[in-house]
Amino acid sequence: MDIDHFILDHQAEWNRLDELCRKGKASPANLDPAELQELLDLYQRTGGHLSVLRTQFFDASLANRLSISIGTARGLIYKKRPTPARAFTEFFTHTFPLGCWRAKRQILLAALLLFGPALASGIWFYESGNTRDAVISPEDQEIIAAESFEDYYSSQEATGWAFQLWTHNITVGVMAFGGCALLGGLGAWVLIQNGLNLGVVAAVMHAQGKGALFWGLIAPHGLIEMTAVVISAGAGLNIAWAIIAPGHQVRSLAIAEAGLRSISALLGAALVFVVAGFTEAFVTPSGLPTFARVGIGVLLELALLTWMFGIGRLRAIEEQNAEIEAELLRPSLHNQKTLQSA
Template sequence: MDLDAYVAEHRGEWRRLDTLSRRRRLSAAEADELVVLYQRVATHLSVVRSRTPDPSLVAELSRLTLAARAAITGPAAFDWRSVPRFFTHSLPLSLYVARRWWITSALVFLAVSAVLAVWVIEDPGVAGAFGLSDSDIRALVDHEFADYYSEYDSHVFGALVWTNNAWISVQCLVSGITILPVFYLLWQNALNLGLTGGLMIGHGGAGQFFGLIAPHGLLELTCIFVSAGIGLRLGWSWIVPLPGMGRAQSLAVTAVQSMVGAVGLVGLLAVAGFLESFVTPSALPLLVRDAIGLTVWLAFLAYVFVLGARAQRREAAAPERSELS
């Protein structure tokens, strides 16, 4: 098929469909014309895809057919019945299908942090290489690490923590399409955790370090691992497409799945921010604070692995209604 000749022959119909799709009000004749043109352009799209799949033309025709379909059917009304399904099916499923990616991210991150911490503990000169003097280290261990959690009003601190962690997660998700930036972001956070942990442990502050990190850190770090895993899975989806899909379709499907997970992370990071601003600096006994953090973290894991696995089984049993591949 001569693609240039095909485009020249049907360009007028495509422009007319685009014009009608953009109008807010249509006469009866124009509405009928819109339906006919939509059917024709959908056929054109099928022909182009099967014979000469030019990416730019396929994208243009796909946009036209989607816009025309929206103009014909009108905006869908929000169905409140979909809200429970989002939390009991779609969200845990989106996190569960990416589990191998974010579990691997977590294991690598923690291994790197542990190696850095041991290095800092064993070699006193490492801290100096990062520009930290003995007085800086002493101040960190004596009060600065603990003061960080009570420096601001709890409400303000919670908002700051949530915003900061959300920004890190957004960067991991968005940059995942190119993969490498995710590793850089994880390295930065692993370096910070390893350096701080090594200094605290090496100077007698191990109990304080783990005691203050545990209430919020378990969930907070897991959220970062999840965002990194989802981002890496998104990038990998166009390198190695999902079974039975081309690169563009695989990327599009995975991107939708990623957005579902991103919405869930907003709420999870809010919970982590609440723990860090209200539970970590509270007057509760240390063991109680840590128990609260551990309980919330285990509840999240149970949510993902119990409901997510159940949702995946449902998808496998009813592939024609599958939300995730």
């Protein structure tokens, strides 16, 4: 069978599936029990058609059209209409972590672009006193270690400072997101520049014997703050990758799907920036011992990584298992043809 005959044989079923989906999307109550059963049957059959289409005919445009129809039908069959409270809960338990897990390669790349230069510049400037002195005068290094660095975190009123920090961090995150979405160049520069600056300051503080002070002021908020920047950049890279390599999908559809995932990741990063801002305003300059402040930062980071990748991986496995179960429920096209012939 060629693609034209395949379409001719099944076009009516696909059109009927779309018709039922439109009716159900307006209000699920519009579908009577018979139509719901018909929707389920067409959903299962169209899933089989899509499998054949992808393995035998390689028609990306038609495959994308059927994927959209199947996705809409799946939502009507298996999901209840979300309330605002349920949508809010689902974002935290499903949407954000799953989006991070699916963009894990892009997030890892963004992390390398930030932390790689930070580590390299930190080691270089710490080991090479001449280079360090050429960039920052010895007098300025002493001022940074003795006053400037610590004063930055303790000289502001906490509540107003938290808001300023949040808006600043959001700006950096949006720049990283937008820059990476535009094929990566500007976003990569934002990450590399921030990494270099971090490494240089760390080198100065360690060279002046203030390494413990540095980590005591950076770790409480900085770990999750930098991770949020990485999430934002990774979300942008996810869009850039859809532009460059859409795979079997039509490029416009691949970009749209990547965009939806990326927006959810960016919203999650904004919430992380809120936590980082309040931590930086209230915990970082507090009188808690250094080990306690560092411990708080480490615990926050572990919680964030568990949310992103631990829960995200579980949600991905759940979706994969659901797809396998749906596949097992579908009668094969061969059996359908046999029954129709009989």
